[in-house]
Amino acid sequence: MRWTAFMAVLAMATTGASRATAADSVSNVVLAVHGGAGVIDRDKLSAEREKEIRATLDAALAAGEAVLNKPDGTSLDAVEAAVRVLEDSPLFNAGKGAAFTREGTNEMDASIMDGRTRAAGAVGFVTTIKNPISAARAVMEKSGHVLMVGDGAEAFAEDAGCEIVDPKYFWTERRWKSLQEALEEEKKKRDEQQSSGLGNRDAENLALHLRDAEARCGTVGAVALDRGGNLAAATSTGGLTLKRHGRLGDTPIVGAGTFADNKSCAVSGTGQGEFFIRSVAAYDIAALVEYKGLAVADAAREVVHKKIKSAGGEAGVIALDAKGNHAAPFNTNGLYRGYVTKDGKRHVAIYEE
Numbered sequence: 001m002r003w004t005a006f007m008a009v010l011a012m013a014t015t016g017a018s019r020a021t022a023a024d025s026v027s028n029v030v031l032a033v034h035g036g037a038g039v040i041d042r043d044k045l046s047a048e049r050e051k052e053i054r055a056t057l058d059a060a061l062a063a064g065e066a067v068l069n070k071p072d073g074t075s076l077d078a079v080e081a082a083v084r085v086l087e088d089s090p091l092f093n094a095g096k097g098a099a100f101t102r103e104g105t106n107e108m109d110a111s112i113m114d115g116r117t118r119a120a121g122a123v124g125f126v127t128t129i130k131n132p133i134s135a136a137r138a139v140m141e142k143s144g145h146v147l148m149v150g151d152g153a154e155a156f157a158e159d160a161g162c163e164i165v166d167p168k169y170f171w172t173e174r175r176w177k178s179l180q181e182a183l184e185e186e187k188k189k190r191d192e193q194q195s196s197g198l199g200n201r202d203a204e205n206l207a208l209h210l211r212d213a214e215a216r217c218g219t220v221g222a223v224a225l226d227r228g229g230n231l232a233a234a235t236s237t238g239g240l241t242l243k244r245h246g247r248l249g250d251t252p253i254v255g256a257g258t259f260a261d262n263k264s265c266a267v268s269g270t271g272q273g274e275f276f277i278r279s280v281a282a283y284d285i286a287a288l289v290e291y292k293g294l295a296v297a298d299a300a301r302e303v304v305h306k307k308i309k310s311a312g313g314e315a316g317v318i319a320l321d322a323k324g325n326h327a328a329p330f331n332t333n334g335l336y337r338g339y340v341t342k343d344g345k346r347h348v349a350i351y352e353e
């Protein structure tokens with residue numbers, strides 16, 4: 001066996017890694033986006049829908065890239081611009097097209113973080129803000145707070161100049177159908193389980209976990225690196241279909257669903273938020289880079305493929321360091337995602353490709 005091949009086998013044997021590190025990491029990246037992780041079955045995703053999803057991810061990359069190409073374009077402006085494109089699209093679970101709570105409402109969460117200053121802003125449980133990511137940014141820059149929720153966040157966002165819409169704006173037939181299917185599935189599970197002694201709560205949890213994950217998928221996020229060497233991250237979501245009224249996920253929790261620090265990396269996550277919160281996932285990736293000196297790809301994989309997976313959670317992240325090293329690991333069978341490199345090459349993917 002040649003020496004390099006021997007070393008590669010040895011490295012895989014000692015780390016237990018199933019795939020090579022280099023294959024997961026891309027360099028010279030200035031912007032990456034995601035549109036959610038989940039079970040994305042090829043046979044359930046029509047060619048037409050796949051085309052639309054890929055085109056919208058590409059449009060989000062183009063919007064962020066246009067910002068970064070301006071002489072004074074910042075990573076913060078770029079992630080906000082990219083996320084707004086995805087929020088405005090009914091294809092993703094953020095802004096227009098947000099998932100429904102079990103009560104039939106759309107309650108959205110978003111956060112943004114500046115890697116240069118570690119300033120952060122977030123909104124949770126908002127129902128009338130057209131682009132929650134811009135409200136998160138207003139909280140960061142204009143409120144003196146980090147996290148605002150509910151009608152207080154909405155009133156603040158309106159004063160700060162964010163566009164307010166009727167909650168009906170967020171309604172889409174596809175997400176509404178998903179909710180009806182999830183409720184039916186839950187009822188079926190509950191009936192089935194009554195004899196086995198599992199209570200209603202177990203039935204709900206099971207339904208939340210088992211129902212068609214493609215419909216749940218679609219949280220959006222972006223990470224960017226500007227010419228000044230500054231990182232930023234942003235994430236926006238409607239949360240999980242069938243979530244309880246008032247539930248907050250990881251997306252508005254800085255350190256769980258979003259994190260950025262020039263010293264380590266910028267991270268935006270997607271998946272089952274409860275697992276991200278309990279593992280402080282986005283910050284955990286940054287901490288592995290900062291304190292343990294891990295490459296961003298190794299740190300992201302450690303958290304997604306080991307920590308969250310072994311706890312039973314579904315997850316995907318996009319991560320980017322200040323040198324332009326990017327990784328997008330996911331422990332589901334798909335993650336809608338894309339990136340653009342310094343020389344303007346855009347790449348969009350859904351599965352392992």
Ligand code: ASP
Nearest residue numbers: 219239249270271272273
């Ligand atoms: N992380 C989001 C939440 O739990 C959902 C997702 O990313 O699919 O609210």
